Amino acid sequence: MKKCRRCSKPATLHITEIRKGEATEVHLCETCAKDYLQQADTNDDSSSEFEFDKLEDASEALDDAEDPVCPNCGITFREFRKQGRLGCPHDYVAFRNELLPLLENIHGQTQHVGKTPRQVAVSPQRQDLQHQLVRLKSQLKAAIDEEKYESAAKLRDEIHSLESQLSEKDLGPQ
Amino acid sequence: MDLNSLTQNDSEWLRGTGPESDVVISTRIRLARNLAEFPFASKADDSTKARIEKQLRDVLSDLPLPKPLSYINVASLDEIERQFLLERQLISREHSEGTGARGVAVSRSEDVAVMVNEEDHLRLQVLRSGLAFDSCWDEIDRLDTAIGDRVAYAYDEAFGYLTACPTNCGTGIRASVMVHLPALVLTREIQKVFHGLQKINVAVRGLYGEGSQAMGDFYQISNQYTLGMTETQIIDKVREVIPVVLGFERKARTALMDSKQPELHDSIARAAGTLRSAQTISSEETMHLLSSVRLGVNLGLITDVGLPALNQLFVQIQPAHLQKAKGATLNSSERNVARATLLRTKLEQERSAHS
Numbered sequence: 001m002k003k004c005r006r007c008s009k010p011a012t013l014h015i016t017e018i019r020k021g022e023a024t025e026v027h028l029c030e031t032c033a034k035d036y037l038q039q040a041d042t043n044d045d046s047s048s049e050f051e052f053d054k055l056e057d058a059s060e061a062l063d064d065a066e067d068p069v070c071p072n073c074g075i076t077f078r079e080f081r082k083q084g085r086l087g088c089p090h091d092y093v094a095f096r097n098e099l100l101p102l103l104e105n106i107h108g109q110t111q112h113v114g115k116t117p118r119q120v121a122v123s124p125q126r127q128d129l130q131h132q133l134v135r136l137k138s139q140l141k142a143a144i145d146e147e148k149y150e151s152a153a154k155l156r157d158e159i160h161s162l163e164s165q166l167s168e169k170d171l172g173p174q
Numbered sequence: 175m176d177l178n179s180l181t182q183n184d185s186e187w188l189r190g191t192g193p194e195s196d197v198v199i200s201t202r203i204r205l206a207r208n209l210a211e212f213p214f215a216s217k218a219d220d221s222t223k224a225r226i227e228k229q230l231r232d233v234l235s236d237l238p239l240p241k242p243l244s245y246i247n248v249a250s251l252d253e254i255e256r257q258f259l260l261e262r263q264l265i266s267r268e269h270s271e272g273t274g275a276r277g278v279a280v281s282r283s284e285d286v287a288v289m290v291n292e293e294d295h296l297r298l299q300v301l302r303s304g305l306a307f308d309s310c311w312d313e314i315d316r317l318d319t320a321i322g323d324r325v326a327y328a329y330d331e332a333f334g335y336l337t338a339c340p341t342n343c344g345t346g347i348r349a350s351v352m353v354h355l356p357a358l359v360l361t362r363e364i365q366k367v368f369h370g371l372q373k374i375n376v377a378v379r380g381l382y383g384e385g386s387q388a389m390g391d392f393y394q395i396s397n398q399y400t401l402g403m404t405e406t407q408i409i410d411k412v413r414e415v416i417p418v419v420l421g422f423e424r425k426a427r428t429a430l431m432d433s434k435q436p437e438l439h440d441s442i443a444r445a446a447g448t449l450r451s452a453q454t455i456s457s458e459e460t461m462h463l464l465s466s467v468r469l470g471v472n473l474g475l476i477t478d479v480g481l482p483a484l485n486q487l488f489v490q491i492q493p494a495h496l497q498k499a500k501g502a503t504l505n506s507s508e509r510n511v512a513r514a515t516l517l518r519t520k521l522e523q524e525r526s527a528h529s
Contacts, residue, residue, distance in 0.1 A: 075217060102340060
């Protein structure tokens with residue numbers, strides 16, 4: 001019988017994770033499996049108990065050379081994963097692709113629908129495009145993960161056209 | 175603000191009134207916010223932190239709101255004073271033990287507190303006695319809008335309010351209720367309730383204590399997700415489970431009264447007796463016994479103590495509060511003596527007030 005990868009108890013659950021088309025097996029005992037699947041953030045004020053290192057995602061497979069860096073604050077994605085805290089607001093742009101699966105994992109969602117500050121309020125039309133863009137990008141990622149390259153190519157074209165629409169709008173008055 | 179004036183005050187949120195106050199101690203909403211042009215705490219050096227603090231202190235001291243906020247420079251406080259603010263739930267442990275320029279802006283009745291330079295640049299909180307989500311949200315929403323009109327918040331159309339930890343981004347909201355669940359602990363049904371809540375992604379944690387056995391049987395129930403739902407939806411998700419939890423606790427209380435009233439009454443009366451006569455007592459034992467007495471008051475088994483006084487004792491018996499009241503640094507055994515004295519005095523006062 002296999003042992004749990006976290007503790008030495010016998011593993012009763014065998015989870016097959018498929019990331020970027022690669023299957024990895026994770027063997028866990030019942031207790032650790034519950035943690036693994038829930039990854040519950042029960043801490044109230046600081047979120048320090050959220051265990052990022054237990055979340056497996058694409059970044060694990062990155063070579064050092066591919067570890068993205070935020071040009072604004074200098075933090076690398078790997079550094080963030082180690083400390084669980086981002087370095088600056090721009091990280092959400094710099095690590096967008098890496099953060100999307102993480103946010104999906106934490107919140108089950110990747111699109112904010114709550115309050116908007118009045119100072120950066122943007123036109124609803126522009127916001128729609130942005131939301132659409134975010135949605136397409138996550139679909140693209142899923143398509144690549146599932147090796148559906150044909151639909152991935154289509155999605156990529158749609159993303160490019162949306163992105164150029166958005167940058168045209170940047171020039172005009174909003 | 176003079177910390178000593180806080181010592182004289184009783185926190186508004188402990189006044190033991192408000193809807194469902196036999197089980198619900200308080201309702202709290204907090205919002206995490208950051209300034210767009212500054213790095214988060216982990217990448218902010220001392221001079222950056224000082225600039226953030228200066229800007230926010232100025233904004234917070236001059237908000238056009240009905241309740242003015244007084245700014246306390248937390249970095250200049252000694253350890254007991256920081257612990258004192260922590261015990262009153264005005265700052266977090268992380269903020270209390272942090273480094274560099276930081277502070278907290280507090281309303282006179284302590285129901286509003288805004289931490290500066292915690293994990294996020296701003297942590298707003300509104301606290302109310304009893305179950306009071308609507309009034310908490312109204313007030314914190316206005317406070318947030320007033321601050322947001324004066325600074326540029328870090329915000330992204332997809333990820334909402336940007337926070338140092340991605341577990342808070344989106345709305346940045348944590349809506350929580352502090353509940354007292356002694357009967358569920360006594361009947362050992364508390365774990366079942368927890369599992370039920372976790373299944374629907376509502377977080378529960380013990381207050382004051384470590385692990386699953388919360389000191390004093392206090393628990394905090396709060397939302398887990400902050401992104402992908404509106405603030406109101408998130409609040410409603412927590413709000414919806416509260417009547418269920420209250421129902422379980424009250425059912426457990428009735429069951430105890432039906433099947434084990436003599437034993438229950440005995441242990442509650444003995445708890446009150448110990449608190450009234452102890453000459454030295456640890457905070458752990460005190461919390462345990464106070465919890466038992468609080469249950470006794472709610473069941474009508476104890477009639478010479480009021481809930482507000484009891485609620486306040488849970489805070490007043492803590493180390494920094496004892497030392498502030500004495501005006502001196504006390505070691506652990508001195509604190510145990512001071513704690514026992516305070517308990518005897520307060521419970522005697524209550525007895526004469528209720529007779």
